[in-house]
Amino acid sequence: MSASMEAQVRRDLFDQMVLIRTYEEAVLREYHADKKPAFDIGAGLIPGEMHLSAGQEPVAAGVCAHLTTDDAVTATHRPHHFAIAHGVDLQAMTAEIFGRVDGLGKGRGGHMHLFDPATHFSCSGIIAEGYPPAAGQALAFKRRGTDRVAVAVTGEGAANQGAFHETLNLAALWKLPVVFIVEDNDWGISVPRSASTSVADNAARAASYGMPGVRVEDNAVEAVYAAAGEAVERARNGGGPSLIEVHTLRLWGHFEGDAQGYRADLEGVPGKDPIPTYEAVLLEQGVIDDAAVAASRKNASEVVEAAIAFAKASAEPDPATVLDHVFA
Numbered sequence: 001m002s003a004s005m006e007a008q009v010r011r012d013l014f015d016q017m018v019l020i021r022t023y024e025e026a027v028l029r030e031y032h033a034d035k036k037p038a039f040d041i042g043a044g045l046i047p048g049e050m051h052l053s054a055g056q057e058p059v060a061a062g063v064c065a066h067l068t069t070d071d072a073v074t075a076t077h078r079p080h081h082f083a084i085a086h087g088v089d090l091q092a093m094t095a096e097i098f099g100r101v102d103g104l105g106k107g108r109g110g111h112m113h114l115f116d117p118a119t120h121f122s123c124s125g126i127i128a129e130g131y132p133p134a135a136g137q138a139l140a141f142k143r144r145g146t147d148r149v150a151v152a153v154t155g156e157g158a159a160n161q162g163a164f165h166e167t168l169n170l171a172a173l174w175k176l177p178v179v180f181i182v183e184d185n186d187w188g189i190s191v192p193r194s195a196s197t198s199v200a201d202n203a204a205r206a207a208s209y210g211m212p213g214v215r216v217e218d219n220a221v222e223a224v225y226a227a228a229g230e231a232v233e234r235a236r237n238g239g240g241p242s243l244i245e246v247h248t249l250r251l252w253g254h255f256e257g258d259a260q261g262y263r264a265d266l267e268g269v270p271g272k273d274p275i276p277t278y279e280a281v282l283l284e285q286g287v288i289d290d291a292a293v294a295a296s297r298k299n300a301s302e303v304v305e306a307a308i309a310f311a312k313a314s315a316e317p318d319p320a321t322v323l324d325h326v327f328a
């Protein structure tokens with residue numbers, strides 16, 4: 001960890017990660033509330049699948065610290081950490097997750113389909129789907145003569161999809177202002193990276209398409225911040241695309257309800273949790289103190305619980321409107 005990095009930046013990274021984790025813990029609680037003791041994916045206040053991002057906070061916090069809401073982010077089926085770090089309205093996002101009328105998509109999209117024109121944020125349940133539209137947005141940003149940047153996110157499993165490779169090729173050819181992020185959490189559902197991916201490192205793939213690529217090890221938020229700073233600056237200044245792969249950690253199941261029987265690495269996983277790890281470093285170096293940690297958690301909890309309360313108070317969509325907003 002770099003002691004020379006500005007203290008305020010480090011505190012902000014910590015606060016962002018705490019906010020994200022507090023949110024995911026609250027969604028976890030609400031999601032499971034009415035699904036026990038016999039897990040029923042259709043039951044409860046949040047029906048359907050749920051992919052939470054606990055453990056992957058360093059990626060979103062480190063990348064989005066360099067963006068404004070004029071920049072675009074296209075995220076994945078595991079989108080909450082990037083949505084939060086990019087500044088999507090937490091109340092409207094939560095109402096969407098609960099399927100309520102005040103949601104970003106009037107409750108019709110759910111947690112994998114968060115679309116927010118105000119912050120240029122989107123995501124999709126189709127894996128690697130965020131890559132092509134990010135290039136499209138970057139092309140528009142470039143042709144309009146702006147310095148706006150698009151950030152595309154994928155998992156390491158989805159980095160084997162055709163859309164990933166086609167997008168890297170065109171983005172490099174057209175020198176588009178895109179930053180490609182690969183979140184390598186070791187698993188594509190129950191498939192280990194070693195069984196899905198022919199290269200050790202997606203940075204090698206970036207090189208083959210003629211763009212800079214780096215891999216950040218150890219889920220290190222400050223290293224992500226540094227790599228993303230360079231890549232975003234390059235894109236803003238007309239230097240074209242870059243790729244950053246982060247070796248991160250899926251702390252929980254692929255989806256909620258996943259018993260993870262396939263996972264032999266689980267024993268050591270909680271000890272690698274990036275938030276207590278970073279907290280310990282910042283405390284030791286005097287960047288934060290116990291009071292700051294408590295304030296960070298209290299603030300996050302208030303913001304998150306307000307968003308949950310907002311969602312719960314919002315109405316369910318009227319079934320008579322089910323065909324509204326549908327192309328017929």
Ligand SMILES: Cc1ncc(C[n+]2csc(CCOP(=O)(O)OP(=O)(O)O)c2C)c(N)n1
Pocket residue numbers: 076077078125126127154155156157158159185187188189250254
């Ligand atoms: C085109 C497509 N194929 C398959 C799926 C089913 N699916 C959902 S998540 C997933 C694995 C994704 O793994 P990875 O990209 O590593 O992301 P992670 O879940 O680890 O965040 C798959 C195959 C899908 N959603 N879309």
